Amino acid sequence: MGEFWVNRDETTINQKTRYTEIHVPDGKPDVLQQIEHGVLQLVAQVNAIGYAIPGINESHLYQYRHLGDAVNKTDNLVYNPRLDSLQTDGRTSGTPDDRWAFTNRTPHMNYGTAISLAAASRALKDYNPELSKEALRVARFIWDDEHNHQANPEEQTYSGRFSNPEFMKSIECRAAFELWRSTDYEDYKTRMNELLPTLLEQFNRNASVIAQMIPFMDNAFKKQVRPLVEAYAGELAEVDKENPYGVRISTAGWAGNRNIVQACITNYLLHRSYPELINPEYIYRGLNYLYGCHPCHNLSFVSGVGAQPKKVAYGSNRADFSFIPGGVVPGIRILKPDFPENREDYPFLWSENEYVIDLAASYIYLVNAVNSLLK
Incomplete structure (x- = not known):
């Protein structure tokens, strides 16, 4: 499927019955089913609230520290005020929701969701045509709404890179690119071209976005970018001088x-x-x-992968000193002035041992990229 034709099928997933079983193929590529799952969530958020939101979290401590499968976080019941529960002060009140949605609106979250939905619409085009159309409709709605929206003082703003004008131009440009690819609508390409000079001025920061665009642009653009890539390649060589591992350690x-x-x-x-x-x-x-060529120890940072994989981590299962196969931890943290650390005796240091979903997804992409190069 897609760039690498990843058709692996090891899981049964039924969205309608909310049933999942690992190690049981169902005849459908797992990657497409994962994309479908994410699209259903994002589309539901925008349709319910009108824009993309930062997240939905559990509302009680007992849910946060649960053990076992993530299904234990919820009772799967829609809130009903007639279902009374006894409070500690003796009063009764409606059974509280077991999810809290954070509904602050931010442009970068909206554009990021439009990017995901526009790209997902292409992936789902043959697998789930109706959801593909809905994903693209919502992506276009977000684009139009963001360009027509007048922010009010009550809307939360972000500091740092999320409020940086160059960052915002980069993410808007990528949204225009993905929408143009999915619709072939010229207005998206026009806006993308308007924003491209800003991206090229800060090539290193935007290299991944520009690299994705190159195969869809003309030869003139590829020639324009070439000297920037030459300079970037020279900077890669400088990384070799920083440490013996040939990567930039944070x-x-x-x-x-x-x-x-x-x-x-x-x-x-x-x-x-x-x-x-x-x-x-x-x-x-x-x-x-x-996979182990790093400071501190030689364990693989991908649980369940490698000769000596990481077995102490912090994931959605809060069981102490446990791991989830396929999870990828943040890795080596440098303690001042120069001490590398990744603890195996204490999993609760988030900055070293917390599984992060987008890192696992990026890792899967990188593995397939390497496989494609090595054939």
């Missing part, structure tokens, strides 16, 4: 496996268009690092 407060995987994916996308400039070694090193 020195911030959160360990850097996500950045390492994303950098290798960017290198793959650029290598695809400029194989003579980007050495594939800068792609392979990411997996080498994850």
Whole structure:
């Protein structure tokens, strides 16, 4: 399916009956079923609230610290005020919802959701045509609504990169790109071209976005980008001087496996268009690092993968000193001034040992990219 034709089928998933069983194929590619699951959630959010929201969380401590399958977090009952429960003060009140939705509106969240839905609409076109159409409709609705929306003072704003004008232009440009690919509507391409100069001015920050665009642009654009990729390749060589592992290890407060995987994916996308400039070694090193070629110890940061995989982590199952196969942890954190740490005796350091879903998805992409290069 898609770029790598990942048709693996190891799981039974039934959205209507809300039933899932691992290790039991159902004749459908698992990746498409995962995309379908995410699209159903995003579409439901926008249809219910009118825009994309940051998240939906459990509302009680007992749910947060649950053990076992994630289904234990919810009673699967829609809130009903007639179902009374006894409170600690002796009064009764309606059974509380077991989910809290955070409904603050932000432009970057809206554009990010439009990007996901527009791209997903292409993936689902043959698998689930109706959901594909709905995903694209919602993506276009978000685009139009964001361009016509007048923010009010009560809307929450973000500091840092989420309020950075260059970042916002980058994410709007990517939304225009994905919508153009899915609709062939010229207005999206026009807006994309208007925003591209800003992206090219900060090539390193936007390299992954630009790399995705190159195969769909004309030769003039590819020639325009080439000197920027040459400079980028020169900077990759400088990373070799930082440490023996050939990747950029984060020195911030959160360990850097996500950045390492994303950098290798960017290198793959650029290598695809400029194989003579980007050495594939800068792609392979990411997996080498994850699988044990890193400081502190030689464990694989991917639970269940590798000769000595990570078995102490913090995931949706709060059982102490447990792991979830396929989970990827943040990795090595540098304690000041220069001490690398990834604890095996304490899983609750989020910055070292917390599973993050988008990192697992990026890891899967990188594995398939490497497989495609090695054939």
